[in-house]
Amino acid sequence: MNLQLLSFGPQGWADELLHGLAVTAATSGAAFVLALLFGALGAASKLSGSWPLRALGQGYTTVFRGVPELLVLYLVFFGGDMLLSAVAQTVFGVGGGFKTPVFAVGVLAIGICAGAYCAEVMRGAALAVPRGVLEAADSLGLTRWQRFRLVLAPIALRIALPGLGNILQITIKESALISVVGLAELLRQAAVAAGSTRQPFTFYIAAAFLFYALTLLIQVGTRRVERRMRRA
Amino acid sequence: MDLGLIASSIGPLASGVPTTLALAAAALGIGFVLAVLIALGRRSGVILVEAPCRFFVSFMRSTPLLVQIFIVYYGSGQFAAELRAWGLWPYFRDPWFCAILALSLNSAAYGSEIIRGGLDSVDRGLKEAGLSLGLTRMKLFVLIEFPLAIRQALPGYGNEVISMIKATALASTITIVEITGVARNLISETFRPLEIFIVAGGLYLVLNALAAFAIATLERRLARHRQADPAAGKATKARPLAAATLTEPVR
Numbered sequence: 001m002n003l004q005l006l007s008f009g010p011q012g013w014a015d016e017l018l019h020g021l022a023v024t025a026a027t028s029g030a031a032f033v034l035a036l037l038f039g040a041l042g043a044a045s046k047l048s049g050s051w052p053l054r055a056l057g058q059g060y061t062t063v064f065r066g067v068p069e070l071l072v073l074y075l076v077f078f079g080g081d082m083l084l085s086a087v088a089q090t091v092f093g094v095g096g097g098f099k100t101p102v103f104a105v106g107v108l109a110i111g112i113c114a115g116a117y118c119a120e121v122m123r124g125a126a127l128a129v130p131r132g133v134l135e136a137a138d139s140l141g142l143t144r145w146q147r148f149r150l151v152l153a154p155i156a157l158r159i160a161l162p163g164l165g166n167i168l169q170i171t172i173k174e175s176a177l178i179s180v181v182g183l184a185e186l187l188r189q190a191a192v193a194a195g196s197t198r199q200p201f202t203f204y205i206a207a208a209f210l211f212y213a214l215t216l217l218i219q220v221g222t223r224r225v226e227r228r229m230r231r232a
Numbered sequence: 233m234d235l236g237l238i239a240s241s242i243g244p245l246a247s248g249v250p251t252t253l254a255l256a257a258a259a260l261g262i263g264f265v266l267a268v269l270i271a272l273g274r275r276s277g278v279i280l281v282e283a284p285c286r287f288f289v290s291f292m293r294s295t296p297l298l299v300q301i302f303i304v305y306y307g308s309g310q311f312a313a314e315l316r317a318w319g320l321w322p323y324f325r326d327p328w329f330c331a332i333l334a335l336s337l338n339s340a341a342y343g344s345e346i347i348r349g350g351l352d353s354v355d356r357g358l359k360e361a362g363l364s365l366g367l368t369r370m371k372l373f374v375l376i377e378f379p380l381a382i383r384q385a386l387p388g389y390g391n392e393v394i395s396m397i398k399a400t401a402l403a404s405t406i407t408i409v410e411i412t413g414v415a416r417n418l419i420s421e422t423f424r425p426l427e428i429f430i431v432a433g434g435l436y437l438v439l440n441a442l443a444a445f446a447i448a449t450l451e452r453r454l455a456r457h458r459q460a461d462p463a464a465g466k467a468t469k470a471r472p473l474a475a476a477t478l479t480e481p482v483r
Binding site for chain 2: 062063066067068069070071072074075077078079082169172173174175176177179180187190191194198199200201202204205207208211212215216219
């Protein structure tokens, strides 16, 4: 193993790998935010009183927790291009193939899948809030929105925190899949370096340790926030 | 939506099912054996055994499975000369060997945590009873600890089975044509991603449902003695798999 390949500057690939790490962090961060949004919508519909909404929420969480993320990525990747081209053709009358940016494709695909897990975590947390607390809120005359914002959400958030931290780690690991459609994130950069130096093991193991560092950071961060919240 | 295409793509996509199942079964089988060994290693009380086991589990669970597959399949190329000298090169050149190796190691890491939880749950009193009967440590493990731990770990392992069925999709990135690989090829031939996704996704959901059913049946069989007592039977009613996914980390 030639470790000089992992140094900075024109001789080494450290700059490229760290740039890839930054793209990985940005992608998984954006996907996580999207997952929180989808998760909140999914949890709300699974807990709602109307059965079509409940069925929709149930369908969302069942399908996207049961289907491989790679398959979802292909759907968004190929489907996005076609949708974009069709819209361009019919609305603007512009022909030709349009390319959806791979960053958007990746964030959407990972966000949808992680959102399904998020919905389950949030639903579980909302159900774990003691009934008495909600009844107390009602008896104080809080409106439904006030009850949600001031009572349910803060308590449920604390319960959901370990689960949500887990999902953030999942989005980081799953963001590696986006390299398959060509986003220049960490794994992709490692593949490029591996190809041009013919040292695949060196670069893939380096990428693995950078992923490891990122997820360990999230684990430590989540534990910190948890401890802080428990103090309250 | 092209219903004709949906109907005609069922055949080709279903032809990927045996490959998906073969990968999942091999990885789960080998992974289970390794998982038990790792779980025992982590409880051995010997630091020189415990520390590497802990690092392995943490590393495998904190890095993307795709990277692990690439390390085994492409990374081994860097040591082609050495591997050839040891006669191992034909194995590492084979995508099937590499996929099963990477998936097994990954499954072993996740599985060892589930089994460790099961072993931890075994009542101390039962072990003491076994020791007082004069059982050897080996017999104590095989006859008492292991069966009880497995029963406790089964719901968690059910999630691992479903998660592994999904994970086999990554084998398509190293040229193995399972369900997702067929789907990819069909999408680039037909340019109809939605129809293909519906069929391929449907196949995965069916496989997951079958796996969940098999695990639930096994769980009920292993808990037969409890159903004799109606009160206890109610309390140990099979836990739904979905509830357990909240705490189990996913790949």
